[in-house]
Amino acid sequence: MEGEIVVGTVRAARNGGHVVVRRDGSTIDVIFDGKASPLIGGDVVGQVRYGNFGEARMTLKNSVLDILLEGRARVFPMGMRPDLTARVLAKLLSRARSAVMAPGAGISIERMPVSSDPNLAWAMAAFQPEAERLSIALNVIDVQAVARAQWQQSSLRDLTLPADIEGSRRTMNDLTRLLRSGFHPECNRMVEQHTGNREISVNFVLPYSPFTGALGFARNVAMMDVGTFPDVSLTVSEARRLSSARHVALALAHNRLGAGAGIQADVEGSPRAAHMAACFADAAAALAFIADGGRPEAVAEYADLKEASLYYGYDMAADRLREGVLTEATHRAIRAAAARTSFEGASAKEIVTEAVRIARRTALPAARFSMEERPLSSEAASAQAAAERVGRDLRDASHQDVQEMSEAYRRDLAFLVDEHRPNEAASARLVAFGAVHVPLRMDRVFDEETRSLPSHREKAVADISALVANRDRLANRIKAKAGRHSEDEEIEFGEPAMAF
Amino acid sequence: MPDDKNTPIGMNVAMLWTNETDTATCVVQMQPDIIDLKFDAIGQDEGGPFLVSEQGQVIRIGVMDRDSLDEALGFPNLMLHVLDEAGLTVEEYAIDSVRPENAPSFGA
Numbered sequence: 001m002e003g004e005i006v007v008g009t010v011r012a013a014r015n016g017g018h019v020v021v022r023r024d025g026s027t028i029d030v031i032f033d034g035k036a037s038p039l040i041g042g043d044v045v046g047q048v049r050y051g052n053f054g055e056a057r058m059t060l061k062n063s064v065l066d067i068l069l070e071g072r073a074r075v076f077p078m079g080m081r082p083d084l085t086a087r088v089l090a091k092l093l094s095r096a097r098s099a100v101m102a103p104g105a106g107i108s109i110e111r112m113p114v115s116s117d118p119n120l121a122w123a124m125a126a127f128q129p130e131a132e133r134l135s136i137a138l139n140v141i142d143v144q145a146v147a148r149a150q151w152q153q154s155s156l157r158d159l160t161l162p163a164d165i166e167g168s169r170r171t172m173n174d175l176t177r178l179l180r181s182g183f184h185p186e187c188n189r190m191v192e193q194h195t196g197n198r199e200i201s202v203n204f205v206l207p208y209s210p211f212t213g214a215l216g217f218a219r220n221v222a223m224m225d226v227g228t229f230p231d232v233s234l235t236v237s238e239a240r241r242l243s244s245a246r247h248v249a250l251a252l253a254h255n256r257l258g259a260g261a262g263i264q265a266d267v268e269g270s271p272r273a274a275h276m277a278a279c280f281a282d283a284a285a286a287l288a289f290i291a292d293g294g295r296p297e298a299v300a301e302y303a304d305l306k307e308a309s310l311y312y313g314y315d316m317a318a319d320r321l322r323e324g325v326l327t328e329a330t331h332r333a334i335r336a337a338a339a340r341t342s343f344e345g346a347s348a349k350e351i352v353t354e355a356v357r358i359a360r361r362t363a364l365p366a367a368r369f370s371m372e373e374r375p376l377s378s379e380a381a382s383a384q385a386a387a388e389r390v391g392r393d394l395r396d397a398s399h400q401d402v403q404e405m406s407e408a409y410r411r412d413l414a415f416l417v418d419e420h421r422p423n424e425a426a427s428a429r430l431v432a433f434g435a436v437h438v439p440l441r442m443d444r445v446f447d448e449e450t451r452s453l454p455s456h457r458e459k460a461v462a463d464i465s466a467l468v469a470n471r472d473r474l475a476n477r478i479k480a481k482a483g484r485h486s487e488d489e490e491i492e493f494g495e496p497a498m499a500f
Numbered sequence: 501m502p503d504d505k506n507t508p509i510g511m512n513v514a515m516l517w518t519n520e521t522d523t524a525t526c527v528v529q530m531q532p533d534i535i536d537l538k539f540d541a542i543g544q545d546e547g548g549p550f551l552v553s554e555q556g557q558v559i560r561i562g563v564m565d566r567d568s569l570d571e572a573l574g575f576p577n578l579m580l581h582v583l584d585e586a587g588l589t590v591e592e593y594a595i596d597s598v599r600p601e602n603a604p605s606f607g608a
Contacts, residue, residue: 004521005519005521005522005523005577007523007577007579007594023576023577023594024576045592062592063579063581063589063592064523064525064577064579064581064592065517065525065527065579065581065589065592067519067523068517068518068519068523068525071519071520072519072520073517073518073519074517074518074519075515075516075517076515076516076517076518076564076565076568076569077515078514078515078516078561078562078563078564078565079514079515079561079562079563079564085514085515088515088527088529088583088587089515091587091588092527092587108568
C-alpha cells in the first residue's frame, strides 16, 4: 500500500502547512495536495505520502473506502443476504478502478490493483488506461491464484460477488462451469434494464486457462480434436498474453463498438454483433502484442489457427459449422492488425481506436450470418490451407513423426508441470484437466511428465472416470451445454472437475 | 452485552474491508428507520457482531466472520461506511471498537 491513511481533524496552520490531529491524539504536519484547503476544525480523510525532502503531503479523499478501493485490500463479504451483499459490493466496485481478484484466506477476497502474474499484468497494463477512460471497471480473476485455491461453493460465490450485480446465481453458475471445464477463458457480461435502457457491464474476465499450454491454447482456438497436433511455435507466455489481451479487450467491446459516443453495443445480441466484438478483441490483442515488441510470427500463427477453425470446426455429419465457429473466425482482423507497421509503442487509446477500425473493416458481413453456417467454397479452400500450416494429423502419422511431436508436447507439458508442482491442488487439477486433453498416441508422455506431481493423481483420475462412467450425468451436461433445462442446474459444488 | 430478545437487526448487509495499513472499514447498508442513528462503537459477543449508538441502543449487524471482525477490531483506524437502501453512500465516520476486555461496559 502506498502511503499512510490519516483520519483526523485539522487543528491549526503552521509553516505553510496544516497540523492534523489523528484519532489517537497524535499529530502530523501535512501539506495538502492540489487546491484543497480545509477549514481549521474540519475532519479530513486522506492519504499521506512523503516528498523528496521528507515533507508529508496529504491527498484528501471523500472516504476511507475510496482509498481502500485504490490499493490492495481484503474484502470479507458478510451479512445474512448474500444476494444483497453482491449487489452492494458490485455498486461499490463499479466506481472503482480495474483490479485483479483472487481468493484470499478463509472467506476473504483479495483485491489487487496489479497482478503478480506477468502475462496478466501485461494484458491489464495494455488496456487499463483505456478502461479507466471509458469508466469500465475490469474485474479480472487471477487464474493462477484460483488454480491454487481450495475453492468451494462459498468461496466461488464470494469470488463472483464483486461483479454479480444481478443478485442471481447466473454469474456464479457461469464461473463454476468455466472452472469445471478447465478454466476456459471468457469475458462474462451482464445486461441490466436501467430506466428503460439496457446497461451492459462486465461481470468478470477469466483471462486464460492455467492448465493449457501453448499447444492446448492452439487446439482450442483452431477447434482441433485430439487427433490433430498443433504445429505452432507459440510459447506458453505468448499464448497467455494473446488470450489475456483478447479477453480484457473484449470487456471494452460494448463501449467502443457502439453507434456513437455513450451508446453501448449489445455485443451478445446477435451472432454478427458477437463476431464484430471478437474481431475487435483479437485485433486489439494482436496490436497490443506487436506494440510491445511481440513476435509477428506468433500473431501470424494465431491468425492461421483462427482460420483453420473453419476447417476443424466443420461438422461433417451435420454438414454445418459447429456453434460459435463463424463468430470466432477473426483471422482477417488479426492479419489486418499484423499488417499495421510502425505500431510499436502505441498507446492504449491508439490500439483500441485502430482495433475498432479494423473490426468494422474486416468483419464478415451481416448477410453471411443469415446463410447456412457452412464454409463458402472460397473460405473452405483457404481454411484447409491454414489447417495444413498449423495442424498435423496424428492418426496416420508415422511413428517417427509422432515421436517428434511428442517431444514438443513434452516441453509444453513440462512447463505446466513445473508451474503447478509447488501446489497440490493445482497439480491435481492439472492432472484432471490434462488427462482429457492428451493428444492421440501421447498418453505415455502425459503419464511420464505428471508422475512426479505431488497430487492425489489416482484419486483425481478415479473421480474423472467415475464421472464419465455416469452416463445420466453426462447426458444432463450435454443438455445443459445445449441450453436445455436439466437437473444439472442444481449441480453441487466441489465435485470433480470435468471437461467437455 | 446486548439482549438478543430486544435487539433489532437493522442491517441488510455488511462487509469488511481491510488493507495493508492500519485501517479497516465496515460497510453496512441500513434501513431507513435507523439510518439517522450515529454509532459510537462496534463489537461482537457470543450472539454476533453489534453496533452501539450514541444513545446506547444496540443494533445487531447480522452474520460476520468472527475471526475477521476480531482482527479488524484491533485496527487503530476503524470506520463505519453507511449505505442507504439503494446502495448509495450516506456517510462515513470513525468508530470505536468494543474489544473483549471492555465489552461489559457496553450493556444493552
